Amino acid sequence: MEGGLQKIDIDAALSVIVVPQRGASGSVVDWQYAEVSGPVLEVLGKGRDEVLGHRLSEVVPEQFATLHALWSRALASGEPGSIRLEHGPFSFVVSALSLGDRVACTAVDVTSLHESEARYRLLADHVQDVIWVFDLGLGRMTYVSPSITALRGLSVEEALAEPFERSLTPESLTEVMSLLARVFEPGSPDRHVGIFDQPCKDGSIKHVEITTTLVRDEAGRPAKVVGVSRDATERIAAERARLVSEKYLSAIFDLTLAGLIVVRLSDQRLVSVNDAWLRQIGWTRQEVIGKTTLELGLYPRPEERQRIYEALDDGGVVLPMETHLRRKSGEEALFLLTASTAEIGGERCAIGAWHDITALRQADDALRRSEERFRALIEMSSDMLVLVDEGGRVLFSSPSVTERLGWSAAEILGQHTTELVHPDDVAKVSEQLAALLQESGVTSKLGMRLRHKQGSFRVVECDARNLLHEPAVRAVVINARDVTERQQLEDQFRQAQKLESVGRLAGGVAHDFNNLLTVILSCASALKDDLAAGLPGNVEDAEEIHAAGQRAADLTRQLLAFARKQVVAMVPLDLNAVVRQSEKLLRRVLGEDIELLVRLQPGLWNVMGDLGQIEQAIMNLAVNARDAMPDGGTLSVETANVRLDEGTEWVRLTVRDTGAGIPDEIREHLFEPFFTTKAAGKGTGLGLATVYGIVQQAGGRVELQSQLGRGTTFELSFPRSSGPVRPASELPAAALDRGDEQVLVAEDDAPVRAIIVRALRRAGYRVLAAQNGADALAMVTEMRAKPDLLITDVVMPGMDGRTLVEAARRQQPALRVLYLSGYTHDIITAKGVSELGIELLAKPFTERELLGRVRVILDG
Structure with a gap:
């Protein structure tokens, strides 16, 4: 090698793994060092941090064209490739092997194949992917890289000794055997990539991406399979999760009740809509996809469309906005829109959610009109409407409360209802309200007097309903009607009825008593005339007078009973x-x-x-x-x-x-x-x-x-x-009994007193007479009288009968007493003489009844 390459020791391994760097068009434009061996660093004369992660064009720019061509061919074809590089007397062969998305490269001295193979093996031993060689002739694995341990938990020795059929799950083994059968067919490609399931030592199963290359001998017959295995479990799980997520998102997109649309912002055309939006707008999917909203005429108010796109341009988000859309039918509808932008398929798009609120707005408008009518009814009604909470405090009062009671809404708000109730009605109203709160939805009728601001009281009738359980009310609703004037009219009417009844009663009594008095006066006049003339009195006249008196007494008893x-x-x-x-x-x-x-x-x-x-x-x-x-x-x-x-x-x-x-x-x-x-x-x-x-x-x-x-x-x-019935022997005797005991009579009515004294003396009794209670008491205390019986009227001026009896019994504790009264039951009760066991003779009475009762008391 020239330039960056230097002559190195022939035993050193020159190996790297590089990752392609792609441009905008997807083609490989450079290579990045993913792994590099020490000898390569020595050849390059650079430290590891100067090579690892850096690009080929940066590290050895003078060899860029040669190596780039070699690695690109290997990556594209999937087949190993090599080139020769001359350096002095030595010749190096630089080989490249595709590892899927990366390339392994080694440089060897072709004069020593063994050393070259050793260096290649060293390369395989240091990569994360599992590199293996399967000898078809031997039917077993002849080489596997140490990374097999990280992949399946097996040692190299265990992997080499493992039978081929146990290296795959049954399903994957069937698939591989079918693939091998096709490999040997003429024209079949030598390179294959597939996902297979392999069992691990711990019993788990991993998804493995296996890339195989068939190596043929000099005769062209299949000899070996060189493979690279990469753990794809996490990638497949992520892919499946992505697919599931996309499926869910697609389902949500299609099934949501909100209308959803996706618009490509570059040309403002609709690229996707869901069924809900189509139902809302009335179009079909074929009619809207690829069209713009302008072409469809969706916006009857262009200024609303402009505001939407301005919001998307400014912040990428459209906050809830009321927008009008025109349906296919031409009907204008009201929608609530929210939208935001997102990258979809490399395109900037806007996603909008449309909620049809036309019916809701119509309902709101109807409710508002209804509330306005209801408020008008409340404000115009003469009935008073009051809402109170569970504690009885006023939450709301209608204007009629001010009109009827004089209190303003601000003055009455927060007051307890009983603060306005008449003191005599508070206990009853509180009890009724407490009972009303025990059961929801019930209505109770209340009657009470409410205090006017000026201090007077108004009579009201109320219908109270417990609506505390109703979320829209949460109050006790009291509808009160002022019936003061009606009450006054009814009182006047009842008084008139009473007067009419009393008048009828007085007329009837006068009629009956006039008849009786006619008999009494007529017979008494005749009897008087006979006696004045010296003639004996007519017994029939006396009997008629007695009978008329009895009828008068019966009539009086009937009136009192009534x-x-x-x-x-x-x-x-x-x-x-x-x-x-x-x-x-x-x-x-x-x-x-x-x-x-x-x-x-x-x-x-x-x-x-x-x-x-x-x-x-x-x-x-x-x-x-x-x-x-x-x-x-x-x-x-x-x-x-x-x-x-x-x-x-x-x-x-x-x-x-x-x-x-x-x-x-x-x-x-x-x-x-x-x-x-x-x-x-x-x-x-x-x-x-x-x-x-x-x-x-x-x-x-x-x-x-x-x-x-x-x-x-x-x-x-x-x-x-529970009291026992009195025996007949205890009832007043009817016989005219006589006696000689001393009787003290206290009666303020002189004629009645004279009749009582005469009857007692005629029967043999010794009688003391007093015209009032004080005189009678003086006879007992000052005159030292010891009467056996005291007969006293219940009601007398000054000292009444009960007071007289109490004072006399302090002087004579065993004194027997007979009360007389012509007054009504409530009056004598007030005088304290209506208790069980007290002897009482009601007026009018006959001489026989008086003497019989006196005898019974004295004998008792």
């Missing part, structure tokens, strides 16, 4: 016993045309009530039933123990008839005083009103069921009582 203010003797009662006691009288009242059926439940619970009132209620119902069955029928009276859903225990008295029934238009007036359907003079209209008052006063309920032509059922339900 008003639920009658003075009653509430004691434990057995309704079975009450019905049995009334049964004989009921049969006489009903007559022979009506059958009476009595069904009494054994073991009936006791109830609290007034015996006379309960009997009166049964009798009133029986009389009404009799009048409803003019042609006869059946009246049933039944008792039963009843447990209601709320766990309470009741005793039910049922009175059922088979009469004509009650029309619906009459039912709502049925319990009104003096309301009657009977002819004039046939009824007072107090019968059912009295029944209702008696049952209500006993804490019970009245229920009505009626069908025209089939009859009517009244169910009187009374709460169960």
Whole structure:
């Protein structure tokens, strides 16, 4: 060699591996040293860092043309090649062998073939690829480079001793045997490249790229196979991953809902589109590929297209932008576009994603119009709309709140709802709101009074709905209506109805009492005239006066029972016993045309009530039933123990008839005083009103069921009582009993006091009379009176009856007491004398009733 080549020791190996360097056209323009042996560095007179990685044209420019031609032929043909280089008396042969994408080169002295082969072997021993030689005649490997260990884990010795068929997997062995059969065919190429699977010592399988060259002997017969094996496992895995990735990307491109297009920026032509974009725009793929957007007339607004390309030129990215496109049909649609640039196949392209938002924009516009209408409805509505959170604080209030209550939206925002509620309504409203929050979607009706900013209160009715679970609302929605004026009108109407009822009641009472007074005054006048004339009094006149007084007392009791203010003797009662006691009288009242059926439940619970009132209620119902069955029928009276859903225990008295029934238009007036359907003079209209008052006063309920032509059922339900029923011996005696005990009478009404004193003295009692409580107490404390019985009115001016009794019993603890009262139940209750066990005689009473009660108390 000349120039950079120097004469070297004949035993030294001159070997390099070079990698081709290609130009823009793909042709090899230079070579880069990938590996270089020490002798080469000595020949070149350079250090390793001056050669390794450098180009051939830089290291030995004077030999560039010769070596470049040799290596290019070897790389292109895949067959070994050599040239001769003369250097003084020595001749060197420079050989080159293609290793796939690189070339191995060695220089040898042709005068010593052995040394040349040794140098070539040294070259093979130092490359990463496995170089091997297979002798076809011997049928085995005669050489393998040490890199076999890195490839398959075998030592050189193990590889040389390994049978050929075990060096490949069964599938690859079949493929290789088929290839060998073709190699020996005439005209078959001597060089082959393929990917085969080879087992490793650790049991794993590697993909190996094997390049083989057939070497023939002097006769042209195949003699050896020289091969280069390169590990292609990672490359194949990467290639497969790339293919899978490309497949996935292609699938995503085709299947995504967004319309995707690829435009080549050099000529702005479409090179790829997906099915979604075609569906959006209405064209077929054949109609758009290779066309520009201008040719297709896609942009009805050219300024939008210009903005897109300006953004791509400036930054390579189009941020979400609303753009109009024209479909094939000519319809203009609205799209949301995002785009960016990328290198695809060596070309700069723009990738755009198009989302058709036409329907969405139309829906948004419709929603906005709907919201505007809804807001207008809220702002124009007279109803107040308030939204509150789960804590009860105001989130929103409509303008009508300001109009009705005077508070501005800013003033009411954040306030707790109860801050606006009337103090008397807070507990009820808080309880109702708490219950409403327990269940989503339910609606509750609320009534309350809300505070006006000026301090007054407005009456409102509310529909509250729990929509906290609705993402669009997340609030309790309260729709409130101001009903203050309506409430006032209703109150006025109810007051008018009350006045009308009171007027009707007053008229009825006046009519009945005028009749009674006519009898009393007429008979009293006749009796007075007879006595003034010295004639004996007519007993019939006295009896008429007494009867009229009794009827007046009965009318008063009916009125008080209707008003639920009658003075009653509430004691434990057995309704079975009450019905049995009334049964004989009921049969006489009903007559022979009506059958009476009595069904009494054994073991009936006791109830609290007034015996006379309960009997009166049964009798009133029986009389009404009799009048409803003019042609006869059946009246049933039944008792039963009843447990209601709320766990309470009741005793039910049922009175059922088979009469004509009650029309619906009459039912709502049925319990009104003096309301009657009977002819004039046939009824007072107090019968059912009295029944209702008696049952209500006993804490019970009245229920009505009626069908025209089939009859009517009244169910009187009374709460169960645990108290024992009083024996008959404890009831007031009816006989006119006499005595000689001392009785102190305290009564502020002089005529009543005189009647009581006269009756007691006529019966033999010693009587002390006082016109008020203070005088009566003075007789006990100052006059040292020791009465056996104190009879006192409950209500008197100054000291009332209860105070008198307490003071007198401090002087005489065992003093017996009988209270008198003509006042209503609520008044005597306020005076503290309605407790069970206190003796009370209601006005009006007869002399017989007074003396009987006095005797029972004194004997007790």
